[in-house]
Ligand SMILES: Nc1ncnc2c1ncn2[C@@H]1O[C@H](COP(=O)(O)OP(=O)(O)OP(=O)(O)O)[C@@H](O)[C@H]1O
Ligand SMILES: O=P(O)(O)O[C@H]1[C@H](OP(=O)(O)O)[C@@H](OP(=O)(O)O)[C@@H](O)[C@@H](O)[C@@H]1OP(=O)(O)O
């Protein structure tokens with residue numbers, strides 16, 4: 478049989494909500510036309526009894542699931558697991574999640590820089606209530622985020638804390654992160670293998686010094702950039718903002734961070750949130766990285782994902798470790814030739830990186 482006529486089976490193991498948003502009829506039919514059959518994996522039955530699959534996509538948690546994947550690979554050495562559970566687990570802790578940003582190498586320039594906000598991990602209430610014990614000086618306002626980012630509703634419950642009083646309600650283990658004014662706009666960068674797409678979303682409003690003095694202890698919120706337009710429009714602040722006018726970050730910067738993260742994390746399917754620090758010109762901060770995000774919200778996601786499956790299954794992409802995959806395609810937005818990464822080794826003392834745009 479000619480290679481182009483070969484069919485491939487891609488098993489997906491996803492939570493019900495993720496399955497209903499991601500597995501749309503339009504994706505299934507486009508993939509089918511390209512020879513890729515998307516098949517549901519039943520998480521309640523042993524993986525070893527299902528398939529055979531050429532590739533397994535997954536976003537499930539727990540040791541049992543990891544063991545099932547290991548066993549499946551042992552029995553089916555040619556299967557592609559996208560992505561490796563070890564690589565994904567780095568994103569389940571908000572400290573290890575952002576540490577990777579300081580591990581990526583980019584070319585230095587004075588035009589733009591990127592990094593992460595100052596943050597500390599707080600394991601006990603006594604430390605929480607004693608800022609002198611934080612080990613890093615943070616000024617209010619700060620954002621309190623659950624340390625664990627495991628996709629549960631609880632892991633998305635955030636608090637914007639305006640003063641010492643607001644700390645009292647918090648329950649460690651948490652990460653306290655400096656709240657950086659960013660003009661109320663967040664950039665979400667979706668990565669699918671080599672493909673990168675940056676979109677704008679509304680974010681939390683800036684907190685001015687005057688406003689800070691007048692605010693009560695804290696404000697709780699959850700998944701603000703996922704709110705529907707109606708939910709946001711209830712707030713007069715959001716009515717004042719015009720998302721369309723917000724300037725996008727430099728494409729080269731976004732692409733370089735995306736490639737750097739992909740290679741450093743050995744992950745193909747993720748997105749990251751970036752804000753522009755309004756205190757400094759072209760300073761960008763990565764504040765969150767999510768495994769297998771809501772791709773259906775990405776314009777033309779069916780084609781992007783289908784191309785990715787096809788490339789992976791036809792071995793057009795080279796593995797991180799022989800089994801998982803990567804490829805360099807197209808212009809990276811930095812004026813480099815196709816196939817070249819705009820990286821060179823860079824060592825800096827702080828977690829700030831500079832990049833040519
Ligand atoms: N350091 C920060 N400075 C300013 N705003 C921030 C900061 N960290 C988070 N935010 C705001 O809070 C929102 C939620 O934070 P974050 O993205 O870390 O949470 P999450 O629950 O992991 O989100 P997601 O739904 O993308 O997984 C961001 O989208 C942004 O609007
Ligand atoms: O639900 P959606 O499709 O919106 O996707 C969201 C996804 O939820 P889901 O995995 O339950 O689908 C979230 O995953 P968990 O952290 O909760 O694991 C997280 O990745 C968000 O960033 C995604 O929103 P986006 O970043 O794309 O705006």
Ligand SMILES: [Mg+2]
Nearest residue numbers: 750764765766
């Ligand atoms: Mg986020």
Ligand SMILES: [Mg+2]
Nearest residue numbers: 626765766767
């Ligand atoms: Mg997140």
